[in-house]
Amino acid sequence: MVTNSLWGKALTRSPGNPRVRSSRLALPITLAVQVLTSMASLTVPVLAPDIATATGMPAQLAGVYIGVVYAGAILSSLISGAFIARFGAIRVSQLCLILSGAGLALAGTGQMLALGTSAILLGLGYGAVTPASSHILARTTPPDRMALMFSLKQTGVPLGGAMAGLLAPLAAGIFDWQIALRCTGLLCLLMAALCQPLRREMDADAAACRSDAPHAGIAELLRGTAGHLLSPLRLIFASPRLRDMAFCSLFFGAVQLCFTTFMVVWLTEVHAMSVARAGGVLALAQAAGVAGRLLWGWLADRFVAARRMLAMLGLLMASAALLFALSTPAWPTAVIAGAAMLAGASAIGWNGVYLAEVARLAPPGEAGRVTGGTLSFTFLGVVVGPPAFAAVVGATGSFAPAFVAMAILAGLAVVLIERSPAG
Secondary structure, three states: OOHHHHHHOOOOOOOHHHHHHHHHHHHHHHHHHHHHHHHHHHHHHHHHHHHHHHHOOOOHHHHHHHEEOOOOOOOHHHHHHHHHHHHOOOHHHHHHHHHHHHHHHHHHHOOOHHHHHHHHHHHHEEEEEEEHHHHHHHHHOHHHHHHHHHHHHHHHHHHHHHHHHHHHHHHHHOHHHHHHHHHHHHHHHHHHHHHHHHHHOOOOOHHHHHHHHOOHHHHHHOOOHHHHHHHHHEEEEHHHHHHHHHHHHHHHHHHHHHHHHHHHHHHHHOOOOOHHHHHHHHHHHHHHHHHHHHHHHHHHHHOOOOOHHHHHHHHHHHHHHHHHOOOOOOOHHHHHHHHHHHHHHHHHHHHHHHHHHHHOOOOOOOHHHHHHHHHHHHHHHHHHHHHHHHHHHHHOOOOOHHHHHHHHHHHHHHHHHOOOOOO
């Protein structure tokens, strides 16, 4: 574990060159915050069977819980830009970690109202993390490394999910589910404390903003919530390229969550796999997603323009969805696993290249605000996509039409990207 004193020493190196000093820690700090908030948001759903046994609530409510988390994320992603500008990206990241820790502490009570409130708090924390990290990385990353750095940071999402899947059940088995929630919450609070030595330097732009408007505080920001909700949307719709990117992320977000949410169910019901084997296939897809994020980011920085890379990823998503739709129980497991890895590499791997392109297209100093606005579209796809997928499966009695619909969504995203003016 890196201590406060070590971080403080790191900040004192290379005097007179704040950009170099900040860039050294920008990726590690944003990655760590992303991992922990992602882990926190998934810990309750991972422990849903234990919570259901202890409380008598149905484990299926985990789906509703995640829906509430992402609804809260939509709100916080939209208003995060104003708070980043006023208080700084590190301070907002600390707030996200504190909200996540508080949400897990509430969930540990096992009460229905507390669980609902915890989902809102976790969503508010999760939605603002990416705009804050985009603001930091946009200020500290050279243009020719943007896609790779953003992709590296975004590996924190699947890594956080993997940590939730591995560590939360382990802690619950050794102790109990409540202690498992509290341990994850304490990790979030510890990370918030470790961020403090970085704040003075990395939030210097916000300090200048505060000196220009010394009387503007949290209360004033909250009173202007409606304006802050609309501000990033105005920025997005004022630019045809950003508008198309936002709708692209809505479709990609829906496809991503449909793949990850229903893959195990599809494998067990259609291909008669055991839950353990289906879970292994999903793990392969997640691993391919991590590898894909790094590979696509590297390629986008060196060989392929980010817009063209996103279009290619959309075509790969559509191809994977069509393979899922056409597959039969006679297909070899290796072929099914290959299709799942293609789905993971594309549908889980697109985020870093996308966020780097959004930051590039954003007006100077507005990367956080614009990222928050586009993420609200992504989260909307996450909220709407899986229920719509389930409705198609229920209405048709088959997964194939739902996967075809996913391929169509990915294709629509490709059309949006290709029609968008280059720049």
